[in-house]
Amino acid sequence: MNFQKQFDRYRKMVNDGIDKVFYKRECLQKSVYDAMTYSVKAGGKRIRPVLALAVGDMLGADLEDVLKIGVAIECIHTYSLIHDDLPCMDNDDLRRGMPTCHKKFGEATALLAGDGLLTMAFELLTDFSAFKTLSAETVLKAAQEITKAAGCAGMIGGQVVDLESEGSQDVTEETLTYMHNRKTGALIRVSVLAGAIAAGADEKKTGALIRFADGIGLAFQVQDDILDCTGNADVLGKPIGSDAENEKTTYVTLLGLDNARTKAEELTQNAIAALECFDEKAKFLKEFAKYLMGRKN
Numbered sequence: 701m702n703f704q705k706q707f708d709r710y711r712k713m714v715n716d717g718i719d720k721v722f723y724k725r726e727c728l729q730k731s732v733y734d735a736m737t738y739s740v741k742a743g744g745k746r747i748r749p750v751l752a753l754a755v756g757d758m759l760g761a762d763l764e765d766v767l768k769i770g771v772a773i774e775c776i777h778t779y780s781l782i783h784d785d786l787p788c789m790d791n792d793d794l795r796r797g798m799p800t801c802h803k804k805f806g807e808a809t810a811l812l813a814g815d816g817l818l819t820m821a822f823e824l825l826t827d828f829s830a831f832k833t834l835s836a837e838t839v840l841k842a843a844q845e846i847t848k849a850a851g852c853a854g855m856i857g858g859q860v861v862d863l864e865s866e867g868s869q870d871v872t873e874e875t876l877t878y879m880h881n882r883k884t885g886a887l888i889r890v891s892v893l894a895g896a897i898a899a900g901a902d903e904k905k906t907g908a909l910i911r912f913a914d915g916i917g918l919a920f921q922v923q924d925d926i927l928d929c930t931g932n933a934d935v936l937g938k939p940i941g942s943d944a945e946n947e948k949t950t951y952v953t954l955l956g957l958d959n960a961r962t963k964a965e966e967l968t969q970n971a972i973a974a975l976e977c978f979d980e981k982a983k984f985l986k987e988f989a990k991y992l993m994g995r996k997n
């Protein structure tokens with residue numbers, strides 16, 4: 701199967717899995733469900749659950765079970781975007797070409813929709829009886845890694861460093877990398893790790909996959925910085941230049957555009973090299989790394 705077909709197949713699995721969790725509910729608190737559903741179905745690329753599925757597939761895990769973990773990770777990702785767009789954070793009106801959650805539903809509902817998505821992730825992860833092949837112990841191990849990745853040592857920690865660095869002229873490349881490894885990298889890393897845990901991968905394979913995930917995670921962020929100054933607002937689904945407007949230090953402001961491009965390329969090549977031990981079986985993941993490099997949104 702070629703890369704695009706495989707990607708579409710995984711993505712369809714994710715969207716079907718999301719449809720089972722997010723549907724129209726008629727209850728007094730329907731507004732929060734509507735806001736959660738709006739954001740989780742607003743056209744995300746699904747790269748995190750697709751990564752979990754691709755790793756699980758490569759290593760022979762049960763994909764229905766990996767999908768459940770992947771949907772939970774996508775809930776956490778969506779919550780982070782809703783909160784990141786709020787006026788007290790990045791104050792963005794558009795995401796993926798559509799009004800942000802708070803623009804559509806109001807600030808209080810958007811805040812609660814983010815909370816609802818974060819909580820929903822753990823409701824899904826702790827529904828041990830819903831997993832066909834994975835033991836409660838294995839699911840709990842994945843859930844614990846996801847908790848750490850989403851928490852203050854991971855995504856929230858990165859967001860704090862990001863907010864506190866805004867407007868500062870002294871942000872070094874080391875601090876920038878520390879921030880991105882947590883803010884964006886942690887959730888990408890744990891998506892790959894979840895696939896490996898579900899498959900019962902040994903230490904050597906897991907180590908190689910983590911090196912791959914860390915490489916693509918940082919390359920993804922460098923590319924994000926590049927797109928914020930060279931991208932097309934219509935394709936990106938949000939205005940470009942927001943980093944400069946918010947006085948953010950980025951790989952482009954630190955290294956210049958050409959060096960940032962070289963860095964993203966090197967990180968991607970190193971990530972691909974980390975998968976050598978899987979030979980041909982890693983074809984999709986290698987292509988996925990190149991897809992992330994070439995993405996326009």
Ligand code: GRG
Pocket residue numbers: 743744745746747779780781783784789796855856859883884921924997
């Ligand atoms: C508010 C706790 C909290 C955390 C926010 C991840 C994050 C931390 C904020 C997101 C801000 C942002 C736009 C970061 C750049 C990289 C990134 C995560 C882009 C969005 O991810 P994609 O491209 O999104 O996978 P889609 O739209 O495809 O789902």
